[in-house]
Amino acid sequence: MKQRDFLIVGGGVVGMAVAYGLARAGQGVTVLDESDDALRASRGNAGLVWVQGKGVGMPRYAELSLESAKAWADFAGELTERTGIELEYEQRGGVDLCLDAEEARSRQADYAELQNASRYMAANFRWEYLDREALTSCLPGLGETIPGGTWSPHDGQCNPLYLLRALYAASRALGVETRPATPVERLEATAGGFRATTPQGQFTAERVILAAGLGARQLASGLGLTAAVRPVRGQVLVTERRPPGGRLPTPQIRQTASGGYLIGDTHEDAGLDKGVTLAMMQSLAEKAVRIYPDLEAARLVRSWGALRVMTPDGHPLYETSTTHPGAYNLNCHSGITLAAFHAEGLAEAIRDDRLEQSFPHFSGARLHVSAS
Structure with missing residues (x-):
């Protein structure tokens, strides 16, 4: 069997957006992902395609966010055309x-x-x-x-679960091999590229992309990449379905297309604990009622916690290994907003092996972290 062009470790929104972009450009891609009980950052987002608040302290991050938000309508339309999956995307501000x-x-x-x-x-x-x-x-x-x-x-919203589903469907249609329940235990360079060792066997490719979120802490340093990421817990409450309120989305609370209100915007240092706490649930409920007093009568139907991935300075990390050329590390907590960019400009830069030349501001070198 011909060796694949790329192995992507991590099947969340970041990894799958890049997989889709590479496959669309004719690259052979295999995606290795963990099981459903993994620490998935893709579960911890509110589905916002959001520019506000991005890039304070790093203007280039703000620019990327705005560029990606502007590209989102075409990106969403293309995915829907390829898959028939509506992303419930809207950009009303x-x-x-x-x-x-x-x-x-x-x-x-x-x-x-x-x-x-x-x-x-x-x-x-x-x-x-x-x-x-x-x-x-x-x-x-x-x-x-x-x-x-x-x-x-510039701000808008989508259904993040439909986005991920569409990325998988479109990528598979383009020939991407996806391997769920295949956690990577070790990554190493070989004479002809890279090898990933998993409980299900070994997988090889000419190049490898680490898009594993918190998994970078275990896998990155062996390839000379930055392992310095930390978990930040977010807790979310969802109400019963309510009549359409005509309200623009906010990071604190938004009404989904199905009618429920999604309440969140928490940032907690809780290690790897992705559970929910009564105190935070009460705080979220009180804030929601303060914002929209009519929600006092709404029933709460669901809650969950998830771990976001954060770099030391909070900005995206896009880097190429200097010790193992052909190995790349991608980590950010804005996977939804940046999905259009990841599938376009970022995938193109990786394909042409000019990632750090194109996006030098996001190199791991800025973090002054040894990856030895």
Whole structure:
């Protein structure tokens, strides 16, 4: 059997978006993924295609987020055309709420600083701070104690589960071999490329892409890649289905296409514990009612916890190994927003082996972490 061009370790949104992009360009790809009980970051997102808040302190990250958000409509349309799966994608704009006056001042200062640091963002990033009264037109029924929030037309939402399903379907149709329940125990270089050892056997390819989230802590250093990622727990509450509220999405709460409200936006240092806690569930419920008082009558039907993947500075990591050419490491916590970019520009840069030349700001070298 002809050796594949790429092994991708990790079948979440990041790995599958890159697999789809490579396969669309004619590359032979095998994806090795863990079991359903793995620490999957793809479960811990709210389905937001979001520009606000990205890249404060790293303008290039903000630029990538905005570029990817602009490409999302075509990306979603292409996936739906290939698979028949609707992603429930919409881009009507979004609001990032400010829960107190200090947060409002800080947010506006951050965005002004970001636009001052980037000509692209100054010319293209549209946002506006709106007080509570102004927000009620796009967030009907907003609670009286919310002082305001920042609005941007670039923000939107999708169904992240449908996105992942569509990426799998489109990738398989293009010849990608997907291997679920195949956790990688060891990665190593060979004379002709790379080998992954799993309980189900060994897999080889000319090049390897590590998109394993927290799995990088175990697998990255052996190939001279950055292993410095940490888990950040997020907890989520979902209400029963409610009548359409006509409310724009926010990072704190959004109404899904099925009618339920998804409530989240927590960041906890809890190690590898992906459980839920009563205290946080109570806090989320109280915040939801503060934002939309009418939800006090809503029943809660589901809750879960998940572990996001965070680099030391919180920005994406895209790197090529200097000691084992042909090995790449991808890690970020914005897999939904950046999915269009991952399938396009990032996959193209990896295919042409110019990842760090094209995106030097995201190299692991910036983290000053030894990968020996």
